[in-house]
Amino acid sequence: MDTHHSHLFEVGGAKLARLEDLRLIKGEGCYAADWALPNQAHAAFLRSDRAHARILSVNTAAARKAKGVLAVLTGEDAVKAGYVKPLSMLTFAGKDGKKASIPERPVLAHGRVRFVGDLVAMVIAETALQAQDATELIEVDYQDLPAVVSPRATLEPGAPQLHDNVPGNLCFEQEAGDAAAVEAAFAKAAHVTKLRLDVTRVAPNPMEPRACAVAFDTASGKFTVHSPVQGINMMRMQLAAYTGVADDKIEVVARDVGGGFGQRSIGYPEYVALMLGAKTLGRPVKWVSSRSEGFLSDSHGRANYIDGELALDKDGTFLGMRIDWIADLGAYLHPAGPVSPMRNPVTCLNGVYKTQALYGRWRVALTNTAPVSAYRGAARPEIAFAIERLVDEAAAQMKIDPAEIRRRNFIPTDAFPYKTPTGSVYDIADFHGVLDKAMKLADVTGFPQRRAESEKRGMIRGLGFSTVIENSGAGMFPKDEIRLEVHADGNITAYSVSHSQGQGHETTFAQIIGDGLGIPAERIKLRQGIGEQGLIGNHTGGSRTIVGAGTVCHIAAKKLVEVATPLAAEQLGVEPSQVAYAGGEFKSTASNKKISLGELAAKKPLVVTGEGKFGSTFPNGCHVAEIEIDPKTGVTEVTSYVTVDDCGTVINHTIVEGQMHGAVAQGWGQIFGENIVYDETGQMLTGSFMDYTMPKAGWIKDITIAEHTTFGTISPLGVKGMGESGCTASLAALTNAMMNALRPLGVPPLDMPLTAHKVWQAITAAKKGK
């Protein structure tokens, strides 16, 4: 395999307008709610209005008689169909070799509801409004049960129990690292820093609400499911597992996907219920979620509740770190939900440091809340947050410069490949280089002057940063495939499983293929979500796409030339060795004759499938945040934000910058406002954009983005992936900046989100305490 540290991409790369844009700016995209299937009926769901209750009876008689109603399905129907157990990817053994206890989840609740928003019944009617009207005619007799929403309380003895097969609401427990070594490290420590590091529950909130339209063909027994996806295979696998329907009897169809962030990677019970509805009715059935339903029932993110301790010697060398981690998964397990917090933190448990003694305990807890799954970063931001907060607090407590303490503990640049204590191999990085560049760009030396200037205006200024690393996802499918089909006009259609939810695959993939073939990217049209191609491949997630499918684009392009060369030779009447390829054309070196890819394809179909399998890469970076707080209101302004990232080769700088903007904004959102709050009874208090603070225009004024590249060794392109790194670095960088500002006032470490209200209260309390 050739190694291709190309800078070619930069030629067209940075300037190329995205190839997917034209239809999207003209309103010609096709999102899930835009499907209109012939003769489709419409579904609406009756959801539980309480967090925990026994269902004594469900009376659907009046709803069935309502205008336009075609069918009403309940938990009885779900159980009868056997649609009761979602796939779980939590299949590995935990502590003492014990496997996870996986709760059942009938796609419509049966016997018990376990969170506000749990599905109780589905009404199908001629119109969506009729279906919604009829849900109100369903009478449910509940017997309320005590609910538990706190992830720590739910593991206490005597807590209300959610599932009979999950004693103590504990699904799974695992340990990693070396407990004895950590014990020894703490015993000899000169200093120990201990922090609570909760990373609160947020709503991914892609702007496109969920929607799904399912058709069932009675003759073939085949379902066609139109839904937003991150990759059709992942969706089909889950729907097949939930229903017991064979893989090849489910076709998943998706075109444009309006944002994902992990929320699209789930075969939701609503989709499965629609399959049941379409089959029962013999008509296509469509459902479009409202945002209010989405808040209650879309997967939530983060919700990891962490206690951490760092042991240091007198010089600030990290001797050991210990964490105790509770992952709140909500009332049921989404298929991959618990896997991210069990896997990703272990992979990068040492962060960017050479800390040798590491130990952690992880517990998967259930609560009477909406189920949780991956959200941009999927526990990578959480472990980075935990480490970087501990490091920063330790530096402050020991009065060591926070950059200096990091430098003392970085894995040295000449130590790669570096095997970590938990068994990962970081292939290549330059943490010192990344940090130095970031410190310079953020003008850290000028900070004291800026702080003094703020103080003069009655404002409180802080600067903080994080140096983080993360593992890109290795993927759960055995390989990634990309198919290239050459057309007679010389244009090429590329097929991919990995599905863009905004990342711009149509552009970057075309760039890579175009680069491999020496033809303009505009001549390559990427098609995603085409089930009939039967490709194997991973969904887009875990920052893996450029490493997996992206690299395979390169491989497929090379393969195309390889496969087409003998065909061209035949046409040119020469030996393959006498054929040279360049710029879409094969030329005979023996004569002046030539034939183009398109001309070849006109004679005989020219289709190749490239494949490859690539493990985790380790993108890393340093983000520096500078903030200013108005103590009168607690309002914080981020006055400067600098990112220096090493994501390996950059295919398209504009897209990489855009990803960074978006991810940092999501981190910003989580630190300063976003938070899903349930009251004690399990009612959601932040169930709309009126109460849940989404970042808005102008809140982040500017982000300075720089690269510090070491070429990754996993992919021949040298790429490492980068979609999530903005989240991974920003949670800690922003919090460290806030604590840098607040610490001198005597404010103790604060839990996110650092809303104006909370900051004002903390400042006020600190003033009173003095």
Next chain:
Amino acid sequence: MAKITLTVNGEKRSADVEDRTLLVNFLRDELKLTGTHVGCDTSQCGACTVHVDGRAVKSCTMLAAQAEGCEVVTIEGLAKNGKLHPAQAAFTECHALQCGFCTPGMIMTTAALIKQHPQPTDEQIVHGLEGNLCRCTGYLNIVKAVKHAAELQKAK
């Protein structure tokens, strides 16, 4: 049922709709103009923004019947004679869209904004985008695009 007649993207359209039909549902379901999106149900996100009699409004918070006799322009009607509106061109040139779902609403809002403020300040832009949410871009390139759209409009 209400019989409504209105002009949409320059064409007179009539239909019998339920009284409770929202303008956005009329556009999407009756006229199949699915470029106008619905991103929330509390009038916050602005994905459904269209122009009614020249003003940007949220079509999810207006009954179709209220638009009786009005001139409605949707994202599909913004480009004229195959030429992109400056707001459309600016959004792609500035990489102001990722997933594209909020984009039609953002562009319709931008088109109204630069009509009102031909040379908008940063403050006017940010204030003008208060009714539109985006989850992908962090808004930095959107703000740039609005400014760029104003320049393109001026150059026209």
Next chain:
Amino acid sequence: MYSFQYRKAKSLAEAGEVLAKDDEAKPLSGGMTLIPTLKQRLAQPTQLVDIAGLPELAGIDNKNGVLTIGAATRHADVATSKAVQDAIPALACLAAGIGDPQVRNRGTLGGSVANNDPAADYPAAVLALNAKVITTKREIAAADFFQGMFTTALEPGELIVKIAFPLPKAAAYCKFPHPASGYAMAGVFIAQTGDGVRVAVTGAGASGVFRWAEAEQALAKGISAAAIEKLTLAADDINEDIHGTREYRAQLVKVVATRAAAALSGKK
């Protein structure tokens, strides 16, 4: 949304009649609060009587020291009206800050005032400016009009026709919007009138808009930020929810009042 009958009123009289006859009918103006409420199925009116286009509710008029604005005037039109900008710039400024551009293009003065949302902006102006609410039946003084959260003196079938704002010597409005909803967590309108300084607070009161007597007294001796900075607003009657404690909202009232006073005194 539940089913209802939509009816475009041909005259104010007809609208009044329909509403008086049918308790479950509701007037529809801009619909910026009503339609979202209907979408959440939190209300089930029989009829919506659309009054937005009625000529009786239109017009902005400044004469004899009173600025009169028709109830169906949209926020955007108040904000950009030369007449309003000349007469009471603070009112134009308030209107320019309501919700967002799309909301301002539909929402109306009358709709907002009749709804009396405790976090709406207009009630602060109406109360501080000692405006008169002119309805289909009578004239109601601002002090009598607002009767607690979402409650007003309006009787069934009674509609706001226009609101008459006596011109102040000077006025200023400042608010602290909730970051998600954009509604005021605290909004303060200060008006210097012939009868002294009036300070109205919205967004924070447990029973809606109210006058802040201590601030009025403090400012009577001269408008300055310093005069407000010395005060503490008692938190007892302040609203509290997940977005802010009483104490925080009381603090925000003080902050925005200070800013409004600073703007009025010409000093930032």
